Amino acid sequence: MSLITPSHIQLNEEGRLKHFLTTEGLSKPLLTEILDTADSFISTQERSVKTVPLLRGKTVVNLFFENSTRTRSTFELAAKRLSANILNLDIARSATSKGETLMDTLWNLESMYSDMFVVRHADSGAAHFIAQHITPNVAVINAGDGRHAHPTQAMLDMLTIRREKGPFENLTVAIVGDILHSRVARSQIYALKTLGSTDIRVIGPNTLIPKDIESLGVRAFNNMAQGLKGVDVVIMLRLQKERMQAALLPSEAEYYRLFGLSTDKLALANPGAIVMHPGPINRGVEIESAVADGPQSVILKQVSNGIPMRMAVMAMAMGGQNQTRQEEG
Ligand code: NCD
DSSP states (O other): OOTTSTTGGGBOTTSOBSOBOOSTTOOHHHHHHHHHHHHHHHHHHTSSSOOOSTTTTOEEEEEESSOOSHHHHHHHHHHHHTTOEEEEOOGGGSGGGGTOOHHHHHHHHHTTTOOEEEEEESSTTHHHHHHHHSOTTSEEEEEEETTTBOHHHHHHHHHHHHHHHOOGGGOEEEEESOOTTOHHHHHHHHHHHHHTOOEEEEESOGGGSOTTGGGGTOEEESOHHHHTTTOSEEEEOOOOGGGOOSOOSSOHHHHHHHHSBOHHHHTTSOTTOEEEOOSOOOBTTTBOHHHHTSTTBOHHHHHHHHHHHHHHHHHHHHHTSOOTTOOOO
């Protein structure tokens, strides 16, 4: 793998996953291995005893500098179901709120013999920065950085698509809404392309579609009727108002009329198309309740798949780390 690809920092000398920061630049065999590993964990999650001993004795620290419900709790459950110890750092009450720098906080946590940091941060590039500045013994998993990447969300979405609809090569996928501010969309596009999808579309108002998006190998549409025609997978996104610096929309009502996924608009896609959303969903803003709760929706399956996917990524990253601190014989 070339050192100029953004992924080189994610892999060890043998090409194994060491950190998981972005889906960009990772190979098809590696993404497929992540999916296969997650698939193998699904059956463990359906048993009454859900834990496996793979990360016994390891310490994982959840570092969420930005709010989260699903991502934070499924990382915590995934760590526990791998038998790791997990520390949820309460950022609001931590010393970063007393002026300590991010790296000082991390070096302190590293000194407590942590093995893995799961990081969510409002700044794009935060997880890469941390991976570059901590000891090689600690694996870093990006749980969402600014509008840059959210690789575990993208991979749990790929797992859901593969289980529900089969091989990526045959699928047409549309990502609808606020592409401009979405780390999820970017990570999904890289993953879908690498896994073999050739017809990937983004749909939204011009103000919410990055100008250079087609350079990623996707087609942009400003119209649901055109964009949804022949689509097998419809991925809806939330309007990321917290990241909007200017008024990019006329009104929520107008947005819903044009781009909200109603039962009528869903009928424009292929029969049997699945409806996805990373959450949190805003009913009546980007999606009609009847669609979110309807038979084509797999939104809650995505949430369930978040646990085996995060177990897979954590187990693989731990396996790719320099194991000098490994205590078990
Ligand atoms: C997404 C995120 O945080 O990027 N949600 C998630 O992780 N489940 C998308 C969003 O916030 O809209």
